[in-house]
Amino acid sequence: MTIIRDGRTAETGTLAEMRHLTRTTVDADLARPAVLDGLPGVHALEVNGTHLRCEVDHAALNDVLRRLTAAGVVALTCRPPTLEELFLRHYSAERPELGARP
Numbered sequence: 001m002t003i004i005r006d007g008r009t010a011e012t013g014t015l016a017e018m019r020h021l022t023r024t025t026v027d028a029d030l031a032r033p034a035v036l037d038g039l040p041g042v043h044a045l046e047v048n049g050t051h052l053r054c055e056v057d058h059a060a061l062n063d064v065l066r067r068l069t070a071a072g073v074v075a076l077t078c079r080p081p082t083l084e085e086l087f088l089r090h091y092s093a094e095r096p097e098l099g100a101r102p
Helices: 016-022 058-071 081-092
Strands: 002-005 008-012 024-030 042-048 051-056 073-079
Touching: 002 016, 024 058, 051 058
Parallel strands: none
Antiparallel strands: 002 008, 024 051, 024 073, 042 051
8 A cells, every 4th residue: 555645655555554654542431530641642632531532652552551451441442543544644734744653
């Protein structure tokens, strides 16, 4: 798979190899609230009581899972980015440089 931006190759690789380009979506129901505020690599954090949803950089996933486990996981869904999300990430206004990581 190749993503082309402005007529040049922006990224090339398999879908699995390119998943590092964006974040994993984490959706969790917990026994008690978890504190993820200020944790590096956590983005778009939404907390509603003991339910949370956020996007996590690949490198921060273990730290997030440790904190969620300490709070008591009732239900957990971790979803890697879809092909569409990988593609759109390269065409968003937040990403002006070719090949730059979020």
